[in-house]
Amino acid sequence: MRCPFCRHSDSRVVDSREADEGQVIRRRRSCSSCSRRFTTVEEAVLAVVKRSGVTEPFSRDKVVNGVRRACQGRPVDEDAFQLLAQKVEESIRSTGSAEIPSHEVGLAILGPLRELDEVAYLRFASVYRSFSSVEDFEKEISDLRTAREDEPRP
Numbered sequence: 001m002r003c004p005f006c007r008h009s010d011s012r013v014v015d016s017r018e019a020d021e022g023q024v025i026r027r028r029r030s031c032s033s034c035s036r037r038f039t040t041v042e043e044a045v046l047a048v049v050k051r052s053g054v055t056e057p058f059s060r061d062k063v064v065n066g067v068r069r070a071c072q073g074r075p076v077d078e079d080a081f082q083l084l085a086q087k088v089e090e091s092i093r094s095t096g097s098a099e100i101p102s103h104e105v106g107l108a109i110l111g112p113l114r115e116l117d118e119v120a121y122l123r124f125a126s127v128y129r130s131f132s133s134v135e136d137f138e139k140e141i142s143d144l145r146t147a148r149e150d151e152p153r154p
Contacts, residue, residue, distance in 0.1 A: 001029060001040060003031035003033065003034060003036065003038065004038055005031065005034055005036045005038070006031060006033050006034040006036070008031055008032065008033035008034065010031075010032045010033065011029040011030060011031050011032060011038075012029065012030055012032060013027050013028070013029055014028045014029060014030050014037065015027070015028040016028075018044075019041075024041055024042070024043055024044065025041070025042045025043075025044060026039060026040070026041050027039065027040045027041075027042070044093075044098065045057060045098070046058040046089070046092060046093060046098065046099075046100065047098060047099045047100070048099075048100055048101075048102050048105055049099050049100065049101050049102065050102045051102060051103075055099065058089065058092065058100075058105070060082075060085040060086070060088075060089055061085075063084070063085040063088050063089075063105070063109060064081045064082065064084075064085045066109070066124070067081055067084055067085070067109065067113060067116075067120070067124070068081055069123075070113065070120040070121075070123040070124040070127075071116075071117055071120040074117050074119055074120050075117075076116060076117055076120065080116055084109070084112045084113065084116060087112045088105065088108045088109055088112060091108045091111075092104070092105060092108055106128045109124065109128075110124065110125060110128070114144070114147075118144055121144075122137065122140060122141070122144075125140055126140075
């Protein structure tokens, strides 16, 4: 880490603390050249473990793109995509785990997407859950209707 004062490339960590419920790591550093101290802030990296075993950083853009495809032709605006991606990331980060399986990302998308647009939810769920028959769709539609009936009316 470069010193912001003298630009020397060698510094040592004096203290390290988590902030924002583990979402951020604050490190107090000391420059080995000028001896001045400075703080760095690093966002905790959230990794997604794919089915193949490959690990990659979590990407809100991937969430937005997947949901955008499911919402194609539906009356959903860009702000709703960004808000959904934020909810998904918050949900995943709240588990406290640094690595999360990709199928759990999909599960985290389903809830907010169901609230956003039921048709888009069905599209996404059909791919995510690998629907293979009309009966799979019928069951999911029945579940949606049941959930809607169970909601309190204003």
